[in-house]
Amino acid sequence: MSTSANLVALYTVTRREVARILRIWSQTLLPPAITMTLYFVIFGTLIGGRIGTMHGFTYMQYIVPGLVMMSIITNSYGNISSSFFGSKFGRFVEEMLVSPMPSWVILSGYVGGAVLRGLMVGAIVLGISLLFTHLTVAHPLVTVATVLLAATVFSLAGFVNAVFAKKFDDIAIVPTFVLTPLTYLGGVFYSVDLLPQPWRSLSFANPILYMVNAFRYGVLGVSDVGLAEAMLVMLGFAVALAALGMWLLKRGIGLRS
């Protein structure tokens, strides 16, 4: 297809994804708002008041970037895995497979939709956090780049999960048994400086640690990891997962017989 035709197709896939997010807003946008409000009330206000400061910030201020990033990661992942698997389950993925759309357009459209859901939820959670504390963004470019990269990485990971999934249970296993533990152990609620060895060193094998800390650096200006290191980790995962997603689509694994 020509470049303009590819752009029309890309816009169509992304628009359809955004329409889905808005159509079922009570499942896509409302739950993270409620969950994160509870986190802010319980961990930030009630418990956080007794914890004191961390890296020079109140505990509430310290956990806001982590919770925003956690929302972005889980929602980007959840959006693409449920939407793409749903299209396989309902067989309407065939609408795209029989079209002349190249694989990169299908992948980019779904990732675009998932990233946008991550951004919408991130904005909602950030807005709610401002009801509880005061924040200024220390490094706006780093903040934006980190949000986009992290959302892209987890959108791509969710896509790979959906390609291999054969039943709805298969798209719940990874978030429950992999994503949630890694997020909680990824420095959302604490600085890794507080951990004893070997847990401190082991934490650096967790990619979410780099995302949470890069975002915290963007917002607060403090981080447990180097910025360049964090960006490289995210870029590396994004490139590797994009290549895997393209390969799966081109080979038709889980999609074509």
Added chain:
Amino acid sequence: MSTLPALEVRDLRKTYANGVEALKGVSLTVQQGDFFALLGPNGAGKSTLIGILSSLVNASSGDAEVFGISVTRQRSAAMRLIGLVPQELNFNMFEKPLDICINQAGFYGIPRRVAAERAEKYLNELRLWDKAEQPSRMLSGGMKRRLMIARAMMNEPKLLILDEPTAGVDIEIRRSMWQFITGINRAGTTVILTTHYLEEAEQLCRNIAIIDKGRIIENTSMKRLLAKLDVETFVLDLADGCGATLPEVAGVKLGRVDDHTLEAEMSRTHDLNSLFTALSAAGITVTSMRNKANRLEELFVRLVEGGAREQAA
């Protein structure tokens, strides 16, 4: 207009991962502008063949060209020429028919303004425009089938493949679908139809291929195929019933269905006059007469059963 065939399939084979050999070297040609029937019993390989043509199934070997473009080596270019109406419903039940059609056009790179015009045109032609803004899960079975035809028309394909488009649809809607598809064909679109309603294929299609157990067992024009049928059975409705003994008529096998109905089986070349003379002489009055079975159905059963007997031998 180019003289390339609309579809050329060459020695297409497909063996699934579980070892099932669905296609065992299928070759066939469909000329431009044809209305082509692809018939076969369940599990014969029709859907696998259509799956390969529409790139939903990867061929094990062989190739197929649509207007000279390979569906395996130039997938994207070939897919632009094809419209597919699959056997199973495969649209998002939560989306509206209008969105389904406009999105489908978008997947082909057709700008939204043009897509909206086409969606209105085809939804209107298929009598779905008043349902365009309803969630598609609210549509009746026949409407859902028509929606899939409208969706397949969004890229205005040169080759329209219909895999049992009228399954489970009442006769009135079926006739309106035939009318629409015939119109599309007259306008120049090549149509390939698979159906289990053989009278549908007989009425609509000019050429036919019958596939069974992954092989093409017949590929000819509908006229030639029907000419092969050498025996015809007529059902005769009687005015006053008939007695216990039926008259003997040379070359005609006469049987009683009930007191007011007879069946007469005879060669296609046999004249009907001798039958009516004999019936009149026996005091039997015929009020109406019709063919017992669909002619194509008789041939289809004969060909498929013949193939099965050959395999058993």
